[in-house]
Amino acid sequence: MSEAVEPEIDVDALKEQGVDLKVAEKVAPERDSPVKVGEPLVQVENLTMKFGGLTALDKVTFDINRGEILGLIGPNGAGKTTCFNAMTGVYKPTSGTVKLEGKALNGLPQHKITRRGLARTFQNIRLFGEMTALENVVVGLDARHRTSVGGALLRLPTHVREEKSAIERGMALLEFVGIADHAQFLSRHLPYGYQRRLEIARALATDPKVLCLDEPAAGFNPAEKEELMALIRTIRDDGYTVLLIEHDMRLVMGVTDRIVVLEFGKKIADAVPKEIRENPKVISAYLGEPEDELA
Amino acid sequence: MSTTEGPTLIPDSAAAQAMADREAKGRRRRGWFPGLGDKWNALPRHIQWLWLMVVVVIAYLLPILNPPFITTEPGNNWQIALAQMSVYALVAVGLNVVVGYAGLLDLGYVAFFAVGSYTAAMFTSPDSPYLHIPYLWTLPLAMAITMFFGVLLGVPTLRLRGDYLAIVTLGFGEIVRILATIIPAMKGQVGFQNVGHPPGTDANGDPIFLNSNGTPWYWLTLTVIIIVLLLAGNLERSRVGRAWIAIREDEDAAEIMGVPTFKYKVWAFAIGASVGGLSGALFAGQVGFVNNQKFDIATSILFLAAVVLGGTGNKVGAILGGSLVAYIPLRFTSIAEFKYLIFGVALVLIMIFRSAGLLPARQRLLAYGRLAYNKLKEPPMSRRVQVTTDGGKEAGDE
Ligand SMILES: Nc1ncnc2c1ncn2[C@@H]1O[C@H](COP(=O)(O)OP(=O)(O)OP(=O)(O)O)[C@@H](O)[C@H]1O
Ligand SMILES: [Mg+2]
Numbered sequence A: 001m002s003e004a005v006e007p008e009i010d011v012d013a014l015k016e017q018g019v020d021l022k023v024a025e026k027v028a029p030e031r032d033s034p035v036k037v038g039e040p041l042v043q044v045e046n047l048t049m050k051f052g053g054l055t056a057l058d059k060v061t062f063d064i065n066r067g068e069i070l071g072l073i074g075p076n077g078a079g080k081t082t083c084f085n086a087m088t089g090v091y092k093p094t095s096g097t098v099k100l101e102g103k104a105l106n107g108l109p110q111h112k113i114t115r116r117g118l119a120r121t122f123q124n125i126r127l128f129g130e131m132t133a134l135e136n137v138v139v140g141l142d143a144r145h146r147t148s149v150g151g152a153l154l155r156l157p158t159h160v161r162e163e164k165s166a167i168e169r170g171m172a173l174l175e176f177v178g179i180a181d182h183a184q185f186l187s188r189h190l191p192y193g194y195q196r197r198l199e200i201a202r203a204l205a206t207d208p209k210v211l212c213l214d215e216p217a218a219g220f221n222p223a224e225k226e227e228l229m230a231l232i233r234t235i236r237d238d239g240y241t242v243l244l245i246e247h248d249m250r251l252v253m254g255v256t257d258r259i260v261v262l263e264f265g266k267k268i269a270d271a272v273p274k275e276i277r278e279n280p281k282v283i284s285a286y287l288g289e290p291e292d293e294l295a
Numbered sequence B: 001m002s003t004t005e006g007p008t009l010i011p012d013s014a015a016a017q018a019m020a021d022r023e024a025k026g027r028r029r030r031g032w033f034p035g036l037g038d039k040w041n042a043l044p045r046h047i048q049w050l051w052l053m054v055v056v057v058i059a060y061l062l063p064i065l066n067p068p069f070i071t072t073e074p075g076n077n078w079q080i081a082l083a084q085m086s087v088y089a090l091v092a093v094g095l096n097v098v099v100g101y102a103g104l105l106d107l108g109y110v111a112f113f114a115v116g117s118y119t120a121a122m123f124t125s126p127d128s129p130y131l132h133i134p135y136l137w138t139l140p141l142a143m144a145i146t147m148f149f150g151v152l153l154g155v156p157t158l159r160l161r162g163d164y165l166a167i168v169t170l171g172f173g174e175i176v177r178i179l180a181t182i183i184p185a186m187k188g189q190v191g192f193q194n195v196g197h198p199p200g201t202d203a204n205g206d207p208i209f210l211n212s213n214g215t216p217w218y219w220l221t222l223t224v225i226i227i228v229l230l231l232a233g234n235l236e237r238s239r240v241g242r243a244w245i246a247i248r249e250d251e252d253a254a255e256i257m258g259v260p261t262f263k264y265k266v267w268a269f270a271i272g273a274s275v276g277g278l279s280g281a282l283f284a285g286q287v288g289f290v291n292n293q294k295f296d297i298a299t300s301i302l303f304l305a306a307v308v309l310g311g312t313g314n315k316v317g318a319i320l321g322g323s324l325v326a327y328i329p330l331r332f333t334s335i336a337e338f339k340y341l342i343f344g345v346a347l348v349l350i351m352i353f354r355s356a357g358l359l360p361a362r363q364r365l366l367a368y369g370r371l372a373y374n375k376l377k378e379p380p381m382s383r384r385v386q387v388t389t390d391g392g393k394e395a396g397d398e
Helices: A011-016 A022-028 A080-087 A110-116 A134-142 A149-153 A158-176 A191-204 A220-235 A249-253 A273-278 A281-284 B014-028 B034-044 B045-065 B078-101 B112-124 B134-155 B160-180 B214-236 B239-249 B251-256 B260-287 B297-310 B315-331 B334-353 B368-373 B380-384 B390-396
Strands: A039-053 A054-065 A069-073 A095-098 A117-120 A210-212 A239-246 A258-263 A268-273
Touching: A011 A069, A022 B078, A054 A080, A054 A268, A069 A080, A069 A220, A069 A249, A080 A095, A080 A191, A080 A210, A095 B251, A110 B251, A110 B380, A117 A191, A117 A220, A134 A158, A134 A191, A134 B239, A134 B368, A149 A281, A149 B045, A149 B134, A149 B214, A149 B239, A158 A191, A158 B368, A210 A249, A220 A239, A220 A249, A258 A273, A258 A281, A268 A273, A268 A281, A268 B045, B045 B078, B045 B134, B078 B160, B078 B214, B078 B239, B078 B315, B112 B160, B112 B260, B112 B297, B112 B315, B134 B160, B134 B260, B160 B214, B160 B297, B214 B239, B214 B260, B239 B251, B239 B260, B239 B380, B251 B260, B297 B315, B297 B334, B315 B334, B315 B390
Parallel strands: A069 A239, A069 A258, A117 A210, A210 A239
Antiparallel strands: A039 A054, A039 A095, A258 A268
C-alpha cells in the first residue's frame, strides 16, 4: 500500500516514543480502495461557500491524490477551515461538488460522509470531555460497528466481539499516537498536546481514506511539532491520505507532497512545495507575515 | 470545553501535574459523597456483586423490616409508600436515559407516564368499554404504545436543540393531559376505577395484589427496576451509551465522528418513553384509579428533580433521587405541602455548588473497559508525578 512513498522518517525516534508503526494493520485490516495510489481520491470541484455577503470559498477546485500529504495553506481567514467544513458536510456548500472515489458527497449527512471515509480533526479541540481517552477513540471505532440497539441490549455475540476488538484497536491507536498510558483519563483533563493527539487517534478510528487535520500542531513548540509531523508521515506511510492545514510554513514545506494555497477564498496556487516557496502570488499573500515563516 | 478548565500549554511534567490537579479537583468538587464512585469502581468485580446482592436483599426486605425512624408511619402506610417510591425510582431511571445520557431536556416526561397509566386503565378497568386483557399484558403493551409516542414526538422535535426542545416537550406534556380531559373516551376527572392487577390469591382466597397492600406491588416494581437496570447497563456499555454521551458532550463532533446523532436521540426518547410508560402502568395498577388529575407539569418537574438530585447520568443515583422525591413528602407529612419549594431549593443549591447530585459516579462506557485499563502496566500519574497532595494520589489509583 505504501509503494509510492519513500519513507524518510526517523524510525528510531518513533520507536523511542513507543509508536507502533503497523497501526493500519491493526486498526483497519481490510482497507481497500478502487482508486490507485497517486490518482485522485478526493475531487473538490468549484466549491463555493457564501455567508450572506461574504464569499468564504470561491470556486475552489483541487484534487487529493491517494497516498499523498496535501497541504492546505493560506493567511488567517483565507477559508481553510471553511473548506474542511464544506467538504465534511458541516456546511452545505452554496455550489460545487466534493467527490470521494468518484462518488459525490453532496447532501449526505455528516456521519455518512465520515463512513464513506472522510475524517477530520478540529482547529479548536472538540473531544468528548467527560469520556476517557480510550472511550473517545472507541466512539470513532463505532462508526464501523454493526451492533444494533437490540444487540447491545441483549449482548448478542456481534456486540461482544465488536466490544472486545474495539478495545484492542482503541488501545493500538492510542499507542500509535503515543498516549496509551493516559487511556483511562478523562479527555478534558489531558494535557493540551495529548488532546491534539487524541483527536487524531479518534479520527483515525473511523478508518478514513482521507484524514483531514486542521492545524494539528497549533500551540506546539518546535520539538513537539517535529514529532507530530513525523507522526503524520507515518500515518501516510500506513496507507492513509492526509489533508493538512498548517500555518508554520517551514513545517508544511517539510512534510507535504503538494500544497494548495488559498487567499480570500480563492485558490491562488497548487504545486509542489519548492514551487510554492518561489511563487510570487504566495509570497505577496503572506507579505504581512513575518519573513522567517517563509524561509 | 471551557477555556478556564482547558488544557495547559506547558509540556511534560508540569502538564502532567496540572492534569493530576484537575483530575483530583474535578473529583473533589463533584457530588455530595466525593470519591464514592471511584472507590466503588476500584473494587474487584466479585466484591461489587457481593455488595449488590446485600443491597438487593435489604431492598426486598424493606417492607417487612419497616425500619424505625426511616419508616413513613404513622403518617403513611410504609408498604404503600415503598410502592410509590419504587415507581418514582423507575420513572427516574427512564428519564435519566433521556436527560442524563443523551442530554435532552425533556420537560414533558409525565406525558409518557400518563400514556402508560391510561393504557393499563383502559385495557383492564371495568369502567372501560374496550377490549379487556390481563393486567400483566398491559405492561409490555404500555411500553410499546409509549415507545410509539416517544418516536412520534421525537422525530419532528429532535432536530431542535436545547431550549426549543424543552419547550416542545413541555407542550407535549400538557397536550396529553388536556386530551385526557376533553376526549370523552378518556373520562376526564371521572377516570377509571378498579384498574386490574396481577393474578394470584393468598391462603384465604383474597387477591395478593390489593390496592391497600403495597408489599407485592413494591416487590413487582423492584424486580422490574432490577431488570431495567441490567438492560440499561448493557446499553450504557455499548456503542449506544457512547453515542448518547458523545451527543451530550458535543453533538456536532459526535456527528462528524460517524455517530448518527438523530437516530440515537430518537432511540433515547423511545427507550426513555417506554420506561416511563411501564412505570405509569405499574402506578395505575397499584393505585387502582386513573384520572386526569395526576399528570400535570409540576409532576414532570418533580421527575426531573429526581434525576438531577440523584446525579444526572447515573442510574443508581436516579433510583436514589426518585425514591427520595417520593419519600420526603410521605415521611415528613408536615412539610409535604412545600415539596415543590423544597425540591426547587435543592435544585438551585445543586446548580450553585455545581454539584453533580447525590451519586456522581461517571458512567462506564466500555463493555470490557476494566480489562483494557488493567492492562496498562502502571498508572502514569504515580510514575510521573511525585505525589504531594492527597488529591494527586487519588488521581493515581483507578
Ligand atoms: N459560520 C460562518 N458564518 C459567517 N462567516 C464565517 C463562518 N465561518 C467562517 N466564516 C468566515 O469565512 C472566512 C474564512 O474563515 P475560515 O475559518 O475558513 O478561515 P481559516 O483559513 O481557517 O483561518 P484561520 O487560519 O484563522 O483558521 C472568515 O472571514 C470567517 O469570518
Ligand atoms: Mg481555520
